[in-house]
Structure formats: C-alpha cells, structure tokens
Amino acid sequence: MPDVTIVGGGPAGAFTARLLASSGRDVTLLEEHHNAGEPVHCAGVISPSLLETYGVRPKLLGTVTSADVVLPDGSAIHTSKRMPYALIIDRMDFDQKLVDRAVTAGTTVKYGVHYKAHDISDKGVTVDTNVGQFRSDILVGADGQNSVIAASLGNNQVKYYLRGIQVDLKYRSEEEEKMILRLGNDIAPGFFSWQLPLGDTTRFGLAVAAQYGTPKQYLDRLLDNLGLAGKERLKTYTGKIPMGGRRTTYSDRLLLIGDAAGQIKPVSGGGLYPISLAAPALKEAVDRAFSTRTFNGTVLSTYERSWRRAMGKSLSRGNWLREYYDRLDDDALNEFGHLFSRPDIVEVLNDIDIDDPGTVIKPILRKKGVKSAVLKAYLRARK
Ligand SMILES: Cc1cc2nc3c(=O)[nH]c(=O)nc-3n(C[C@H](O)[C@H](O)[C@H](O)COP(=O)(O)OP(=O)(O)OC[C@H]3O[C@@H](n4cnc5c(N)ncnc54)[C@H](O)[C@@H]3O)c2cc1C
Secondary structure (H helix, E strand, O other): OOOEEEEOOOHHHHHHHHHHHHOOOOEEEEEOOOOOOOOOOOOOEEOHHHHHHHOOOOOEEEEEOEEEEEOOOOOEEEEEOOOOOEEEEOHHHHHHHHHHHHHHOOOEEEEOOOEEEEEEEOOEEEEEEOOEEEEEOEEEEOOOOOOHHHHOOOOOOOOEEEEEEEEEEOOOOOOOOEEEEEOOOOOOOOOOEEEEEEOOEEEEEEEEEHHHOOHHHHHHHHHHHOOOOOOOEEEEEEEEEEEOOOOOOEEOOEEEOHHHHOOOOOOOOOOHHHHHHHHHHHHHHHHHHHHHOOOOHHHHHHHHHHHHHHHHHHHHHHHHHHHHHHHOOHHHHHHHHHHHOOHHHHHHHHOOOOOOHHHHHHHHHOOOOHHHHHHHHHHHHHO
C-alpha cells in the first residue's frame, strides 16, 4: 500500500509530492484534469526568491521593477526598485514543471482521476474515485479553493470568497516593467485591480467580495474608463480566492494544504508563498507519523502548529492590514495615498517584500504624522 495519496495536482499537491517522494515516501498524486495547470486561475505574480524556492523555471511572461498605486481620485503613489519586485510567470507551465519534478522524485501521477469521497479506518485511508479505489496510510487534500476534502471535516468552510477575473488584452502597456494597482469602491470594492505588462499584451484583473456583484461588471467598467474596451480579449480567466482561513487543516490520517487549507496571504490573495512554507511543515509531520507508525490527529496536529508558526506573523500583519483596508472609504484611501506619496514613505515602500507586504507597517508607522492619520481614519470609519 502506498504511504500517501495526494488529491490535486496544483502547486500545493505537486510541491508536497516532491518533498515527500524525495525523502523516500511512496506517493500517488491524483488530478482530475488530463494535464497539470488547467484551467489557469492566477495572475502568475511571484517573487524571484519564491520562484527559487520552488526550484523550477517556468516561461517568464514579464518582470516588474516599478509599481503605481492609483487612488480613487486618480493620483498615484509611484514606487520602484533596482531589483525586480516580482516576476510574472506562465502559471500553466509552472504547474506542469512542478508535477514533472514530483515525478522525477518518484511520485506516481494519475491524471483524469476525480476524487469522490474517502473513508478513514484504523487500517488506512480509502479514496473513492471515478476509476476505482486508492488506499494509503495518509491522505493529503490539495484539491483547491472548493476543497471537498476540507469540507468533509465539518464546519470547515472559509470565511468568505473573493471572486476574481482577468483578461489578457492585445495592448502593449506604456511602461514595460510597471505594474499598476488601482484602488477604490468603483474599481474593486474590498480589494484592488491589477495591470500587468506582458510585452505585446497586458493582463488586467481584479477581485471583489461576493456581496458587491460580479467581478465582470467592474472589469468591463475599468476597461471602458481606460479607453480599452475595444481591444481584443485574447484570454479570460476567472477564479475564487478563499479568505479568512479554515477551522482546521488536519484530522486522523488527513492533512490539508494550499487553497484547500485556506492558506492565503490576506492582503494580496496570493497562495504560492504560503504553500512554500506549509509543504515542508507537512513533510515533517508525515515523517513523524511514519517514524512512530501513528497516524492520528494528535501526531498530525504538529503540522498545523508548525505552518501557523512559519506564517504566523505574516498572517497576523496581513489580517490587520486587510481589516483596516476594508474599513476605508474612497476619501480615506485618497488621504492615505497622498500621505504615502511622501518621499520618506515611498522610500520604505520601495523595499516592500511582496511575499510579506505587512513588514512595511512598522517602519511606516514610525514616520512623522502617520500614526495619528491612521488613528483618525480608523475612528472615522467606526462611526
Ligand atoms: C484571479 C486569481 C489570481 C491569482 N493570482 C495569484 C498570483 O498572482 N500569485 C499567487 O501567489 N497566487 C495567486 N492566486 C492564488 C493561487 O492561484 C492559488 O492560491 C493557488 O493556485 C493554490 O494552489 P493549490 O494547489 O492549493 O490549488 P489549485 O491550484 O487550485 O490546484 C488544485 C488542484 O486540485 C484539482 N482537483 C480539485 N478537485 C479535485 C478532485 N475532486 N479530484 C481530483 N483533483 C481535483 C484541480 O483540478 C487542481 O489541479 C490567484 C487566484 C485567483 C483566483
């Protein structure tokens, strides 16, 4: 009987499979599609250091060395960096390369296999699929934002979803390496929109919480306002971002990772960085379980403690920023934007780490006049 069955061939499943198989585990990865990486529901933004951690070289679509944050009143905060802030990768190619690496490490990958249900007993886990049963000692749920495996644990839904949409337009951005983020309740309430230069094309996307209606209406309006409504739409992608985390990410013989575990950066909705921290924690917990041949929730709970420790500070800073941001109306966003355009603050923003943007909070709060402005906006928003 294999040691571990993983459901889901996205980055969470493939990266975890590679780590486990590299340490000698017998791993079977089940993916319902006939290829890895389809359909794409990601902007493909990743930091250079994170890409190194994943250890693959996907097709590079763009590089970001400067960013404008455009405020509701149309003014902008300009930031730039000597080194790239971010790379824009071909996400399908990235996922496929991650699966290739997992296979090289010894993982057995089965495509076209749709997980239906599972049963856990003293003897192991049995997974029911469209092509029959798979048995193993441990099941890893890496089945994405709509995870049926996460739901099987009961009372384990994420707090809410952001609904995202993006299009690749036949349009060359004026500045080849500039990312433009737009804020405002008419643009993308509760989140932001992104414009990413990809050479001859440009990716425009945004996400909104469900109560604000469909993201498409916001994207159509944005493109209209930018005078780009007539440009050819080469590709459209949609997807949901699970926000607010899940109650639990483990149980007897069961572990969750990635979107299935609600491991998402609160500010940007990015999921690739949390996976890079959670997968080593998962491997350690699995190693511990096999070393004692004990697969119960008590042993596997070390996984949750460990990934929360690895991401803890970053998550709490991010949650703080998200909650604060959610309270701001357009006037407050403009006020902050004007304050943050000050050269001493832009200097801090220039050094932002896109994997953990919350690290700029403390240095910015230390700048003159910022604490009182933050407090004033907070109190006004509470009224
Ligand atoms: C619009 C948008 C833009 C985003 N942009 C970024 C970004 O720029 N940077 C970033 O870091 N993150 C971004 N994200 C988030 C990122 O895409 C996810 O966090 C990431 O894909 C999570 O990886 P995963 O492996 O957990 O899940 P997924 O990538 O969703 O993979 C899950 C896999 O499980 C398979 N599966 C599901 N159910 C079953 C089943 N029953 N049986 C078998 N297989 C199954 C699916 O086919 C899929 O292959 C974005 C998300 C959205 C929606």
